[in-house]
Amino acid sequence: MRLSSLRIAHFHKAQMTQPCLSLSGVSKSFPGVRALNDIALDLYPGEVTALVGENGAGKSTLVKILTGIYQPDAGEIRIDGTPISLPTALAAFEHGITAIHQETVLFDELSVAENIFLGHAPRTRLGLIDWRKLRAEAQDILSSMGAPISPQTRLKDLSIANKHLVAVARALSIEARIVIMDEPTAALSHKEIEELFVLIDLLKKDGKAILFISHKFDEIFRVADRYTVFRDGEMVGAGLMKETNEADLVRLMVGRSVEHVFPKLDITPGALVLNVSGLSHPTEFEDISFSLRRGEILGFYGLVGAGRTEIMQALFGITRPSAGTVTLDGRPALARDPAHAVDMGIVYVPEERGRQGAVIGLPIFQNISLPSLRTTSRAGFLRLAEELALARKYAGRLDLRAAALDQDVGTLSGGNQQKVVIGKWLATRPRVIILDEPTKGIDIGSKAAVHAFMSELAAEGLSVIMVSSELPEIMGMSDRVIVMREGRMAGEFSRTELDAETLVRAAAGIVEEAA
Amino acid sequence: MKPGTLLRHRELILVFAIVVLVALIALRFPAFILPRNLIRVFDDTAILAMLALGQMLVILTRCIDLSMAANLALCGMVVAMLNAAFPDIPIPLLIVAGMGLGAALGAANGLLVWKLDMPSIVVTLGTMTIFRGAIFLLAGGQWINAHQMSDSFKALPRNVFLELPVSTWITVAVIGLFALLMGRTPLGRAFYAVGVNPTASVYTGIDVGRTRFFAFTIAGMVSGLAGYLWVARYAVAYVDIAGGFELSIIAACVIGGVSIAGGIGTVAGAVLGALFLGVVNNALPVINVSPFAQMAISGAVIVIAVIFNARNERKRGRIILKKAEAEARA
Structure with missing residues (x-):
């Protein structure tokens, strides 16, 4: 039983x-x-x-x-x-074996009882679902856990914590x-x-x-x-x-043993380019202030969910901050939408390359030219020759490995897709480029190429913000690192003070710094 | 030029299918392939072809416009009433007025989809009924008949210019403009980008809602133009003209390889899809197929076309999956 x-x-x-x-x-x-x-x-x-x-x-x-x-x-x-x-x-x-994930993977539109017994619901003699028994057993399990949830509630009406309880109840019901x-x-x-x-x-x-x-x-x-x-x-x-x-x-x-040598060039940061002050969001981050100089690579380290991506999305105009100011070259530069950000010279290479970065389904050259169509067209009409020339130029600079520029970007490897996404932004001649987990899930060779290229760009005077959860990358590439924890800045370290254990401690909140 | 050789390949298949179909009919009715008759068939399909192009834009952006036929009927009624009341208004001006009204109605669809973030199928299902209702209110349920329309109003589409009727020339011009729009303008590119990957489009600075708004507006403008052509051609305007035609428009798109999932479709494909339907509809009566069998045949053609499309898209899906796995290794 x-x-x-x-x-x-x-x-x-x-x-x-x-x-x-x-x-x-x-x-x-x-x-x-x-x-x-x-x-x-x-x-x-x-x-x-x-x-x-x-x-x-x-x-x-x-x-x-x-x-x-x-x-x-x-x-x-x-x-x-x-x-x-x-x-x-x-x-x-x-x-x-059962798993409870960060965001519980259950069925929002079904009731709590149905979620608990999905796939192993009690049956009547006719083989139909025995709803009365199902609800009663669900209630028994929930009561034994002391969970204040009605089995009839639809899952989507529960808090995440209560969804976890349902997941646990499910684990109990299958005798995991x-x-x-x-x-x-x-x-x-x-x-x-x-x-x-x-x-x-x-x-x-x-x-x-x-x-x-x-x-x-x-x-x-x-x-x-x-x-x-x-x-x-x-x-x-x-x-x-x-x-x-x-x-x-x-x-x-x-x-770890350092097996990967980072091609970071030493630079002297130039004039102030970007200044962010008191940037806040109702639910994602609070009181974020930092500055970025010409030629500098600023690393953002932290645990997944520390609010780093959300800050970058605010700078790029995807989300709206509730307070704070952003200036670029001394002028107000709070982006209304991504197009506005691109116009001002702030571009963003998002974390989810396949979903947000590359426009899979369009050919490589169209991906590269997509944000630059205004400059490659005349009197409102595209000039395909110019478009191809632009694509060829940046594909060449990034050492893109592709058979032809008119092949679907989806046929490229992850690393080469990333090069296309970076290339499309470089073609807009930005002032600040934000790279969110730029080497996540790409092969070692492409990783090294992306790192070398980042270093080169910074040396040419571009300002780079790099969000990364990979310690070696953060330590190897950044001139300065800001550590985020739970939506707040938990510390700022210059290249000379970088130390793996300090960064991990700050990110995990072991040493209470600037809490 | 657009995604992949598979599609171009597919358009060749369509051309081939149309040629085979015409040849088969010609075996029994040689008169069918007389140039005069072929021109008539094309002219018969002209309205469907331009509407299919408008619908294609909307479908490319992952939306659908069910109100195009109702929009056509409303614009047709308005221009017919204007003509009946003020026979002196020059016809080109009437056409422009019809297109303007159509564009405004399309823009209303677009605004609802854009600003209120409503699903387009719901929006246009609603506006479809509203437009039909508006015709009834405007005309008080009356018909505008041939004798109320001026002769020039009725004659313009049928006037022959360089061997072809004006309505055919108008369609050719519309096809040309669409080819230019899709192939050579940033907006045309945006329709594809929004369709294949809306999220990445946002992250590239393309306003997805605004792009959809333009798709609906252009589809509406084409509906307005088609409204005049329809009313002038059949010399009558009433509430139910082009009733159910929205489905033929969508069918033409699907047969022409426009993916219902968005992002895939070409001007040539949509036009060929319309032409294929037009040949089927014109030829079947000639070879004495009963109207009910005609409907069944048209339906079967659509299902076959969808199977073709599904196979194309599965290819695309596999690439995405491979990628998803590659990313999961992180």
């Missing part, structure tokens, strides 16, 4: 010594990138294991392998010592044994986080093995029993929480 398992039976200590899920030698590569290399990970029943690592360390890839979305290239996954394979999401579900929590607190308030912790305790007492992924050290030390640290796709440390401390974890996370 399903409900009996919910009456939180206290767990027998004896079982805790054996891991219920065990990974060994797991590797996963994507073209040009080794995402996971020979990973080992053990999860124990009734315990929380924290998985920590920088962005790009391979945490998400691991979650996708455990939930049956990616297949590992090598390695073994065992449940209770028996090797298993997870070819599909359904297989993971049947093995009792392994619960993966992928940054579950990222969108929660303090009070909601407390409630989630109570729930985690409940799950522990019920004997679930929990994998807890978070960037916030206070949370990790609060809920986790064990830790595993990933760095660059490798497992670099694991152990008991009570035998470690923040400093050690940070050291494990960032302590």
